[in-house]
Amino acid sequence: MTGFATPLTGYLLVAALLFAIGLAGALTRRNAILVLIGIELMLNAANLNLIAFWRYLPHPEALTGMMFAIFSIAVAAAEAAVGLGLVISIHRHAHTTDLDEMNRMKG
């Protein structure tokens, strides 16, 4: 036993904790790359929820939850590529990745 009534509870709590850590990182860090890392943590926590529900809830369609997680992984990869490209582009123009100094939309 995991200490809870169901094993699903443990996974949901771990995912919630990971989501909160990612949110804290995205909201408090000054570096833009660290904010992207926080967003990745939040996306991964959501994926863990999807897989845990797929495993422990009764499902008429055995594949749906798994497919949801796989497509979510693919979209997150696209998001990471574009986000990091933007950070590199901003660094080239403004010579900083500090979010407190990025206060202009025009270069």
Next chain:
Amino acid sequence: MSFVFWLLAAITVAGGLAAVLLKNLVHCALALTVVFAGLALLFLQLDAQFAGFAQILVYVGAVAILVVFAILLTRSSETPKDGGVFSRTWGAGLAISAAVFAVLGWVVLQSEAGLPREISVPNVTVLQIGNALMGRYVLPLEIVALLLTAALIGAVIVAMHEKGDAK
């Protein structure tokens, strides 16, 4: 089962804390890799073999490398001279995320009684996943292919060196 779960959960959460708290960004990227690997092992623990290996391929193999490249290209690994690595409004951010975790945890623990006890393992083979991707889910698959192509071209164009304003 439970010992392995708690071990993996502890590694993952500790890696997450290190990823957002450490000062040197290269160390943060390493901690992020630990989180991705821990999550892949949790997926394997949940009998989702395909998602676990996809997680290792995509996140540990690609996204972590991308993050390291971005950190090194922008020279962010140097600690900023003025002040710390946290923004001025870090208190509000911490309070918001603590509130979010409190609400999520409360909801999970409240709904615990309604969750099912033990469900038989969903028997999903890679063959079934491949058949479903080529059959029922072929349209989402094509859209994801289009999205990935657009993201690839877009990321290259955004990060490409512009000749006009070379300094």
